Amino acid sequence: MVKTALQIGSLSLKNPVLAASGTFGFGREMARFQDLSRLGGICSKGLTLHPRAGNPPPRVAETSCGMLNSVGLQNPGLDAFLRDELPFMRQLGCAVIVNVAGHSTDEYCEMCRRLDQTAIDAIELNLSCPNVREGCMLIGSEARQIESLIRQVKLETKKPVWAKLTPNVTSIADMALAAQRGGADAIVLINTLLGMAIDHRTRRPVLGNNTGGLSGPAIKPVALRMVAEVSRLVDLPLIGVGGIMNGQDALEFLVAGASAVEVGTASLIRPAACQDILAEMQALARVDGVDDLAEYRGTLQLWGG
Amino acid sequence: MVKTALQIGSLSLKNPVLAASGTFGFGREMARFQDLSRLGGICSKGLTLHPRAGNPPPRVAETSCGMLNSVGLQNPGLDAFLRDELPFMRQLGCAVIVNVAGHSTDEYCEMCRRLDQTAIDAIELNLSCPNVREGCMLIGSEARQIESLIRQVKLETKKPVWAKLTPNVTSIADMALAAQRGGADAIVLINTLLGMAIDHRTRRPVLGNNTGGLSGPAIKPVALRMVAEVSRLVDLPLIGVGGIMNGQDALEFLVAGASAVEVGTASLIRPAACQDILAEMQALARVDGVDDLAEYRGTLQLWGG
Amino acid sequence: MLPEDPIEHAVTIRSVRRLNSLTAVLVLDAPLIAAAATPGQFVNVTCDQFLRRPIGIMAVQRREGLIELGIRAVGAGTRNLLQKKPGDPLSVLGPLGHGFQLDGLRRVITVGGGSGVFPLFFVQQVCRERGIDALAVCGYRSKNESILRDEYAGLGCQTLFAADAGDLDVAGQAADALAQLLRQLPPVPGTAILTCGPRPMMQAVAELARRNQLPCQVSLEERMACGIGVCLVCACQVKADGKTGYQRCCVDGPVFDAEVVAW
């Protein structure tokens, strides 16, 4: 058997395949498709302090090798999550990562304070949702705000804090360095690229929110580049996400420098994608004569470097 | 017949379909595939003051619905272009736009000064090539540098100056506004997204230059969003580029606010793409009951706006 | 926790029945879906595009383990499906969603338009099996574009076909035909109206039902990705506890009580 266990800072994971936020609900519906105890972990749908209705439909547009979504953080709010969903997630037997989105530093802090006393494994700070007006991507586009937010959040909780960054910036390296300075325990790269789809006949955006976040294999080259770029500058564990559809994609992210990966859109097309991807990674490792997936991590050798 | 003629500032174009820089050479090889006099215009391969050898191979990697290139501005230099290529291009019967890339403001200025006295129709300032170390994308990622570069270049030439911007920025609107302040005559959106492809077995980037520029349908949603965003803030004519593969794609860019489009990667797959796309635009316009392609321009109606 | 019965099925196309240039019925070998499906449920099928496409189940042949999908060309995905040939593979997720509620009903009137006539055919099939009295109203542009008329008639239910062009039973739209039917039909307790089709049609049908004090179930269409409830892109506006909010068309629907739909 190829070894799969790894550490993200103080957190031990069975294996490097996590379900990405927003594409797995709270795991409930997915239990029909795979044995969730075999996953590395599940990132919850993005949560806000108060319930959010989300954006007007349509919320999805198909694009070439990808999709745009404009869900806009529809979620039941932190209280309902803690009451109705966390107990279920907790007994799945895999790590539970809570994706947290706030309007303001105060809201992020408040949520982290309340999560500190719960049985979750890590907090993923969503600094990158492109589908809401306040917080999130606005904070995530400015190095100084990233740094100060994380610093404050870290005062509220002992849980590992992962910073999930947006690719819609001039320098992802600057954002990642800011997250490191702020005290993040890991960096998650990347959230969706901001995009638009247009119906030329109706002269209308396809999405009710006009713009949306682009995900899927279309964005994999951008995500890989960002992981590789950040990996050479930052000492934190990285979690790679963006367009991972199969085991080979996942290994590319490990080679680029990621300790683990998150699988998003793939789960929407093949609900058992996470489990399949893990199996494919192990099969490829056997072919490569590698007996621990961690051996791939950060092995990228640049040309002329 | 559906009308196709348009103006980009003072420049009259037969129709809104231009060949994008770097995907059409100087037109020579493409003459076998279509009647070039029927195109709106051709943007030359990116030129530098002195000849450039370009980057080490491999220079291309296929990605999902797209490709990465790392050509790195291989070109014969301005003198050789003026001597060997321009006379040929000039007699093709379509507009000739020269794509200009420099290391420094001085180089951009020098090139524009020398192009001023030639028979070209417009200068496309390449502020966006991701495959060279100096100039280009570095300048194009800072609003102040964009503004000052264009202002200085405009002192050197009476030719229309188009600013071709990079999408690898936090705010494309800020870059476009800077180009407008600097005195650009039009804005071209977008150049390629910076990406990477990795071979997990060799643990090497596929491209000899490590990173490359992502083009093709994968990036269309990003390009459309940027055109729509800039169109609402800037008064200049826009030229849309990024993933246009057919007439419908092209019309979407017009609806988003572009006056014309450039077709890049599509020409590498179907050499006659430009001509086909123009024909498809006209056919769709007939279906829509539109008798002038210009009627599509900027008709996008946002939801809830 | 172990996975339940898998609902992702690698199936093969048994046959393709062309109805006209824009529509066809695909018959798939899918015994598990055939065994489990109820009317109004749908499947999410691959179609050589990036995402799957939600398609209502039009009929099941339980003994043979077959399901039938009626497909109408809209864009690239449905056009690809119409090109499929016997023997071609498809990946099918299903049966999905919350279908029509037939329990306790004594008479069912289905009102379909556009591709809505496909899933409602399954309702008629089950009504016949269960001995529920059933009537079918179908609306088309014209006789020429009409589909499934013989199949509906073949089920033995009373049918009423409307065509805008005026060349079928009733001149006008499906809702006009329903109005006419309701005027003539002796009231029977336990009657319900089940509708599927273009939104304006369903809204008109729901309004007629309300005026006639008949319960009405509508099958909503929203763009989907997962079809299984995890991505929240298929939000449709529904009233609950006096407040309007979003529910997931794919798992909370696609069939809703007309009274809760926020039109």
Add this chain to the structure above:
Amino acid sequence: MLPEDPIEHAVTIRSVRRLNSLTAVLVLDAPLIAAAATPGQFVNVTCDQFLRRPIGIMAVQRREGLIELGIRAVGAGTRNLLQKKPGDPLSVLGPLGHGFQLDGLRRVITVGGGSGVFPLFFVQQVCRERGIDALAVCGYRSKNESILRDEYAGLGCQTLFAADAGDLDVAGQAADALAQLLRQLPPVPGTAILTCGPRPMMQAVAELARRNQLPCQVSLEERMACGIGVCLVCACQVKADGKTGYQRCCVDGPVFDAEVVAW
């Protein structure tokens, strides 16, 4: 200025000849290409991936208007091509590139390895037509993995098959076999070595040719996009005027004089 003869052809697959689990020969109805192609030229074909794939022309049947392409599975694109069936459509750009130069040659030795044995077959075919004395050296891993041996032999040329596994004429690589051949072969003016295959093999062959003072032409492989000279992604390092620079593999090559290649 009007377009010349179009070189983008919508063609149909006439037949598929499977050679082993990893290779096959596709025969295409492409009369214009068959009429114009010379050995060493290639076509750029669609393969259900984003970009086309460059494939050397393996043979032409001019009278029938057919061309043959030998395909070896490497990745997704070539695997898709190996799945094709008679009647399937392909878009083919070609003939492209600068092929082997046979004019003035009196004896040709082709040295192929890997998928290089495919395009060199066309060289042999033309040598036979033109009455040029020709010898073929082909290298394989093992007899089991060897391909086209009967076809080469069927052309009547002298053949020498090498296998690393030692179960063919020569134990070792194609270059070893060439060395052995050159030791035995009486020198004839106008002899040239034409090679195609993995780069290390071609480099060894070129070195042998140099030592034997024989001219050598090599067919380089570079990743391509357009195949027609406009995108500059297929740069290969070549010496010209004493300086090394990039030339386009697709139009300046793929065949170059071994002396100018910067190995």
